[in-house]
Amino acid sequence: MSHTHEDRVAEHDPRYCAAYGCPMLGTMASSTNGSSEWWCCAHFGKDAGMLQRLTVEINRREWLAKAITDIRTGYWSDAWPAVFKSVQHEFAMQQRNDLRYGASDKDKTVWRWVQRLEAELQAMCNATFTKPPRHERMPDVGLQRVQLEVPEHV
Numbered sequence: 001m002s003h004t005h006e007d008r009v010a011e012h013d014p015r016y017c018a019a020y021g022c023p024m025l026g027t028m029a030s031s032t033n034g035s036s037e038w039w040c041c042a043h044f045g046k047d048a049g050m051l052q053r054l055t056v057e058i059n060r061r062e063w064l065a066k067a068i069t070d071i072r073t074g075y076w077s078d079a080w081p082a083v084f085k086s087v088q089h090e091f092a093m094q095q096r097n098d099l100r101y102g103a104s105d106k107d108k109t110v111w112r113w114v115q116r117l118e119a120e121l122q123a124m125c126n127a128t129f130t131k132p133p134r135h136e137r138m139p140d141v142g143l144q145r146v147q148l149e150v151p152e153h154v
Helices: 005-011 048-060 062-074 080-093 110-127
Strands: none
Touching: 048 062, 048 110, 062 080, 062 110
C-alpha cells in the first residue's frame, strides 16, 4: 500500500504543526494573508532538510511537547486546574522542577511560561545538532604479519 504526500496532507489535523509527525500545535505561519501550513515553534523557519530531524528530537521529548500542547489547549477550558496540576506533576516526574510555573521570575503570565517552555524545547533540540568534538587520528603504525599456530588434531 502506497502512502503518498497527498494522503498525509488529507490525514493531517490542521491544528498541528505542518511538519509530518510533529506532536506540537501549529502556532506560526509565514503568510500574512492566510495559510494552510502552520508550524510549531521548533519547525518554524527551518530548512526543509532539518524538519524530520527536529521532529525526531521533539518526539524524544514528548513529555515537554505534550505539556506545551496541554497548556495551550487547556488554559481556556474548565479543565485548566486539572491540566495545570498534571503538567506540574509531569515536570516533577521528569526531575525538571526548573520548568514548573513560577520557577522563573519570567513567569508573569501563563503565556510567558509557555514561551519559556518552548524556548527550552528548542534549546534541547538544537543541542543535538552541534558538531561532535574532533578526535585525534591515531598514528599509523603500519601492519605487522602475525603467525598463528594451528593445533594438530589427534
